[in-house]
Amino acid sequence: MSDAPNKSNLRSIGMVAWALFTLVLFFCVLLLANELMKSGRNPLELAENVDGLSVPVTPSAPSASELRDVPIYVASADGRMLLPERRSIPFGEFTVENCRAALDELRKPSNTGSNMSVLPASAEYNALFLTENGELVIDFVTSSLQTTAKSTGSEALMVYGIVNSLTQDVLRAQNGGPVKTVRFLFGGEAPGESFPAHFDLSQPIAPNAAWILKTEATQ
């Protein structure tokens, strides 16, 4: 007589557990899709391109090996203005990958002996991602920027050197929209007063052509 209610209870518990599991799985998928979209990828397009589940998708590995010349900005020898320098970067399918490659180039010394790179060679970042609204977020490792000169002028050159380089249309790939602004984070947090000590990075920064030296090449 008591077997029927027991079976019914067990079935109910099983159904609830299954529903909960499905719900958790659904949220995991949503979170994953959200993360992919944050890094400038379209999860639906990725799903179409994936040939089975065995193909790994790593955000940092460029999916195309084509090299392309893009301008990045370095500081002039007198530290007044920004000058474009052409660098070859592996041009990928995702805007954020191209930005990553350009950011890596910004750390390298200038092609000329006299001009200066806007980022020290020691500069490292924890994360780089592109939001839907065109905001490129760079989370720098704070300690890696300790050697940067701290004054309003030098910080402005560093910030606008990065922003003017990474917001260029030439970095826009077929996946991911254009970069409109750059938001700077340091150690995962909004900038404090220690670095940068003078420039206000509490808001995303838009490109500023006023810092680019007007030459025949830039006009």
Added chain:
Amino acid sequence: MNFWDYARVSKVSQRSLLYFCVGLFGASAIAEPRTFSARVGEDVYTCTVEETSVGGLASVSLKEVVRQLGGQVRVESGAVRVTLLGATANIVLGDTRIASTHNEFTIQHPAREFENEIFIAVSDVAPLFNYGFKLNLQRGDAALAPPVTPGQPTVAPSSVAGRKLIVVIDAGHGGTDPGESGPAGAEERTISLAIALRVAELLKEVCTPVLTRSQDQGISTRERVGAANVTLRGDVLVSIHTGASSSPVPSGFEVFCLPPPTAQDPRLQMMVQRSLALGQSIANAMTGATGTPARGVHQVPALIFSSLQMPGVIVETGFITNPTEEALLVNAEYQEKLAQGIANGVVAYVKGMTQ
């Protein structure tokens, strides 16, 4: 003893209690009409408006005063634009600072909005129209008397609302924050303080210079801005620093001004314009004093500008990372030239503003 007993014992009149209660709960019409009058040449301006208590403060309707004086008032998202006698004054509700075509000054109490009406304290009516529109408005009908004879005292040059312009001189860094240091060991905090102290000294006769720090002490940027806005109640801010670079090559001085406004706020736009005017004036005067051309006058979203409520500039007096310039920056004679240049620039700006 309850409240009413206390009121009776302490001889607080019922009328005063009524004012107090009304003051607590907002605005209410209480008092009598107020008359203001002014004479500009042969023209006489008068207005008679009803005094109202707003938040316990005897106030009058700004719209009504302006209307009777023949001007116009436009209210747009927290900002009031008054046009009168060919001049315009921008008033931000809740703020005591006024920027007009003629002047930039402060009134005692902020203008307030209540039931679609803009109220201004009775005591602020004359200063607003006198400094904002050069009207020489007086309480009562005194202005209906014969015209003022020439030679009577007017607003002195380099003064705002009857007082000298307050120039906040901010010596960069200090205390545990030395700022940048040069190859020979010179520190930005010491250089900036030495120059700031001299600038303050040189400005004494013309303006009211106030320092954010007068000794080697650490102050955060937020504290500096707070002091400039609230404690020191400055009219303009000049922050003194040195430049720095990862290379020993860059040299020269540079001036940084408020960035272009992001919102259509007339007061902000005027602040930016004045910041640029001050920056250009300082750059020109420093060129004259040192014989070296300025590296430039740039607009940047600097931390110190982020909450600043006055025109401000940052002066980077020279590159401490350049060995030759480091030696100059610690030299008292060169510091005097830099200080003289900054002070001359501020004076030229002030004179230009009050003319």
